[in-house]
Amino acid sequence: MPLHHLIYLSTPTIAFTPPQLRELLRECRANNAKHELTGVLFYGKQHFMQLIEGEEQEVHALYNHLQHDTRHDNLIKIADKPIQARAFADWSMAFQCLDAGTAEAGIQDLESVVLSLPALAAADALLLETVRQRLLAE
Template identity: 45%
Template sequence: MHHLIYLSQATRPLSAKALTCLLDQARLANERQHLTGALVYGDRRFIQLLEGEPAVLEQAYARIIRDPRHQHLSRVADYPITTRQFADWPLAFQALSPAQFTHLAGYLAPTKSKQHFPGYGSVASLFVEAMRALVQPPTGFTT
């Protein structure tokens, strides 16, 4: 089991309808491939954390690279995990303000990324917890 985290930029601003379409497609693909994770979008940028088997993650990332809605993809981290952190979500989602996005992306600064993430150390743990907090439904929320 692995975490794969990437950053990308949308090729154009996405409306609520376009985001819903993207999420529906991604969630269906993730369910078929037994992937879980979270996606945040803000200021025409994405951060996605996917978790699953390494070969399946590679296939998913290759599909995302070919997706015309994404550009300037950057794989930030790919490291082994012992348990899923987003097991309940084929793809949790949250739209972020520019300030929230910048704060979350700060965990993934180039000086903090690959050299610290392979051991799933403190930077990775902080990032995963920040992602979970952003996509966690409010207390008492039911679907």
């Protein structure tokens, strides 16, 4: 089955509390495992950035759901294409927070973000890193 990935940015519509972030993560883990989706989700006060990878139909089905989720809006798709291999082995360790202030949620802070994964094409790692730097600078 050909693999696909999609990267988007969005704006949170609410200020997520650590329990709300944990609840979102729990929801993502359960659903994504069922649909063999993997990836990474970054959260900052002003933005989400998410990379979703898996079978094309599953990736697009999730993106459709996401477009109707009122917890964020202004979705901007920045990548939507076939990939050779998954860059993220699972979802569970891949929730990264842009805001060190929510470290109490047990979410890794910015320093520990690793985007130079062997399976992530150099151009994609560069794209994610560039966007991440831009978001951090805001």
